[in-house]
Amino acid sequence: MAFDRITHTIDADAPGTTAQLTLFKIGPADAATKIYMQAALHADEQPGIMALHHLLPLLKSADERGDLSARFTIFPMVNPLGMGQRVFEDHVGRYDFRTGTNFNRRWPDLFAAVDTDVAPKLTNDAAANVAIIRQAVRDWLDAQRPATAMQKLRHLVMTEAYDADYVLDLHCDNEALVHLFVTPDSMAELGALADHMGSVAQLTAEDSGGGSFDEVWPSLWTRLRQAYPDKPIPFSASAATLEYRGQPDVFDHVGKDDAARLYGFFQAKGFVAGTPPKVESAPAPTPLSATEMLRVDKAGLLAYRVELGDEVEKGQPIADLIALDGPGAFTERTPILAGTSGRVISRNTAKFVVPGNSIAKIVGTEPLASRQGYLLED
Structure with missing residues (x-):
């Protein structure tokens, strides 16, 4: 002992x-x-x-x-x-x-x-x-x-x-x-x-x-x-x-x-x-390659439409990105769409995001063509 x-x-x-x-x-x-x-x-x-x-x-x-x-x-x-x-x-x-x-x-x-x-x-x-x-x-x-x-x-x-x-x-x-x-x-x-x-x-x-x-x-x-x-x-x-x-x-x-x-x-x-x-x-376990790391392609303020644990469908809006600059600043929103069907298991606590930031993990069952090689968020 x-x-x-x-x-x-x-x-x-x-x-x-x-x-x-x-x-x-x-x-x-x-x-x-x-x-x-x-x-x-x-x-x-x-x-x-x-x-x-x-x-x-x-x-x-x-x-x-x-x-x-x-x-x-x-x-x-x-x-x-x-x-x-x-x-x-x-x-x-x-x-x-x-x-x-x-x-x-x-x-x-x-x-x-x-x-x-x-x-x-x-x-x-x-x-x-x-x-x-x-x-x-x-x-x-x-x-x-x-x-x-x-x-x-x-x-x-x-x-x-x-x-x-x-x-x-x-x-x-x-x-x-x-x-x-x-x-x-x-x-x-x-x-x-x-x-x-x-x-x-x-x-x-x-x-x-x-x-x-x-x-x-x-x-x-x-x-x-x-x-x-x-x-x-x-x-x-x-x-x-x-x-x-x-x-x-x-x-x-x-x-x-x-x-x-x-x-x-x-x-x-x-x-x-x-x-x-x-x-x-x-x-049951699922391939990590079937989990989407949903990312944004521009800066903005996140307004989520889903909660942790929600089941979503491919193409469903997960969040809106509120514009912070340009002609639509503070008045326009761009929906961010799920690239796969599955369960939302993570979100961001920080709502100001910049290009490349991951804003959600969606756990699907089918490997995604975009998810090869480096599979982590980093």
């Missing part, structure tokens, strides 16, 4: 500055299953911090009772660098100020990193292959020499996550219903997670094009299985991005309920003793 708090000090890029990164390790150290969780990689997305704040004591009590059969590694606030980024009192936590990099993009391609090392070592023993692959990732991580603060942060995080069987990355949208981003191979293990979360949409993509954190781990196993079909390689890292509503939705009672639902999922999987609550089945 264990409930250990560990704090790493990261030397930041400016002289005399540091950042603290805290994690918790909970449960029996020799447990066969490892669950890795983090929140606020996009540092201005904080509902997950609240959820993990409430989950930690639940897991601590379970550990004290001897009810845990898995070990947990949890970063309640995984991005202290982004937490410190403010512009005139506004928190900007999605992009690294120094490089402009989205904190949840361009994570390393682990297949490319370890394939050459792994290939000659694979055996006909599935368990041995899992150990070989994880050791290769660890060896690659140990060989890295991170220089910048962000590189150091990422290196610490990956060193804690590389051997996890489950990787859960807690995020949120701007204004949204609960939903999941998940790889197809992960969905088999995480269907119960969607059920317990009360997720309204499971958006699947093997590669969404951005190198996001949640795809790093399953991608490694999926691609190795594809590259070496004659070798037994179990799929050994189920991962997802958990989207907990919108940025303003940081409330005690909501976070407490989210934590209880996560706890119920762990019970359902047998990682925590006890009977999980009965929950309704979540909607």
Whole structure:
């Protein structure tokens, strides 16, 4: 049994500055299953911090009772660098100020990193292959020499996550219903997670094009299985991005309920003793390429015609864009039409938009011709 708090000090890029990164390790150290969780990689997305704040004591009590059969590694606030980024009192936590990099993009391609090392070592023993692959990732991580603060942060995080069987990355949208981003191979293990979360949409993509954190781990196993079909390689890292509503939705009672639902999922999987609550089945997964990221092509003021959860038809007006300049300034509206039929799961809280801004996600069922390659909003 264990409930250990560990704090790493990261030397930041400016002289005399540091950042603290805290994690918790909970449960029996020799447990066969490892669950890795983090929140606020996009540092201005904080509902997950609240959820993990409430989950930690639940897991601590379970550990004290001897009810845990898995070990947990949890970063309640995984991005202290982004937490410190403010512009005139506004928190900007999605992009690294120094490089402009989205904190949840361009994570390393682990297949490319370890394939050459792994290939000659694979055996006909599935368990041995899992150990070989994880050791290769660890060896690659140990060989890295991170220089910048962000590189150091990422290196610490990956060193804690590389051997996890489950990787859960807690995020949120701007204004949204609960939903999941998940790889197809992960969905088999995480269907119960969607059920317990009360997720309204499971958006699947093997590669969404951005190198996001949640795809790093399953991608490694999926691609190795594809590259070496004659070798037994179990799929050994189920991962997802958990989207907990919108940025303003940081409330005690909501976070407490989210934590209880996560706890119920762990019970359902047998990682925590006890009977999980009965929950309704979540909607079936759909391809991320079938979800429209509805964008505007000019600046204006949004006036929505739909609410979150509404079912809409292709061609239906989702919002009006009120002109703020030109001959029709302040008197004319341009309807913004849905490009697919489906359910509206996100909107903008900011109503002033500029060309290229995404104003809604509409979850359809049929892949869209316009949705290929890079599938994320960014």
